[in-house]
Amino acid sequence: MIALKRSLLARAADDRMVVAVALALAATAAVVVVGGLSGYRVNTIGQLACFALLALALDLIWGYAGILSLGHGLFFAIGGYVVGMHLLERSVAETGITPDIVQFMGWKALPGWWGPLESFPVALVAAMGVSFAVAFVFGWASFRSRVSGVYFAIITQALVYVAMLLMFRNDTGFGGNNGMTGFQVAFGVPIQDPAVTKGLALASVLVLLAALVGCRLLMIGRFGRLLVATRDDEVRLRSLGYETLRLKLKVWCLSAVLAALAGLLYVPQVGIINPRVLSPELSIEIAVWCAIGGRGRLAGAIIGAVLVNAVKFALSASLPELWPFVLAALVIVVALIFPNGLLDLGKWKPTLLSRARALEPRDATP
DSSP states (O other), X not given: OHHHHHHHHHHHHTOHHHHHHHHXXXXXXXXXXXXXXXXXXXXXXXXXXXXXXXXXXXXXXXXITOOOOSOTHHHHHHHHHHHHHHHHHHHHHHHOOOOHHHHHTXXXXXXXXXXXXXXXXXXXXXXXXXXXXXXXHHHHHHHHTTOOHHHHHHHHHHHHHHHHHHHHSGXXXXXGGGOEEOOOEETTEETTSHHHHHHHHHHHHHHHHHHHHHHHHHHTSHHHHHHHHHXXXXXXXXXXXXXXXXXXXXXXXXXXXXXXXXXXXXXXXXXEEOGGGXXXXXXXXXXXXXXXXXXXXXXXXXXXXXXXXXXXXXXXXXXXXXXXXXXXXXXXXXXXXXXXXXGGHHHHXXXXXXXXXXXXXXXXXX
């Protein structure tokens, strides 16, 4: 058993990109702890880590199992709404201030069934459990019917769109169009306190690092090899006696839980959750992050999410109207020139060098 664990760690270390990203995340965590970064910079790091975790969750199913989901925003929103209820309960318990959601929803107090969510462990288990349950029911129905390819992508997009329409309604009981905001306290400390900002960013980076290492170890093992075989030729794998339904269902549920964790960490850092997070545009953007970074490598999804959102943050502050055109251009470039994302950049250098050498003049032979 010890030899097997050492073998897995050695194989995981062979992926230089994963090792480099893991070291970068560890260095980022250290900078957050000891560095003199402003609160804005620390908050930006935390948000980028959450988006990277969301991209990692999608890369698990798209890059390794060949299952493209255009509805992962649903699981992200589940985590966000659950932690939003937790933060509102804690805020009322600590400060006694009635949150705005009570007024514009016409309530006298927060719903009684939110009460257990005042405990963070309960909220954490609820976010993971609800996302797992939704993913299991939807995945079992879809995979059992052998829905795949573009049909599965369309169904997931329809699912997140229906969820968005439901959450926009006030009678759903989650704040309607206004969503949830006005969080005052997190872990007994005012949420605007710099220590909370630093703690949330650090937690986001460390969870991302743990998810990257854990998923890498999982993917280089037998489970990962079977997933790749399912992606490449599911019919042949079934003919060999493997139950692909269980394989896809396991990775689908794991991906959903990781997406919910990303939402749970994201909402306290931005201070709001509303139905717009369920917009199909976000779920499509997640796929774009993976495609740009290079799917099927885990680290590529993280790099793509960080780069794209860093550019988005920069442009949104100065030229917000330009961002949709930049995103569209990135998609076109990736689709036409870099089908494997940034991973294809490594192939360009040898190609350019060989072409340059071919054009060099050669000495005439006697």
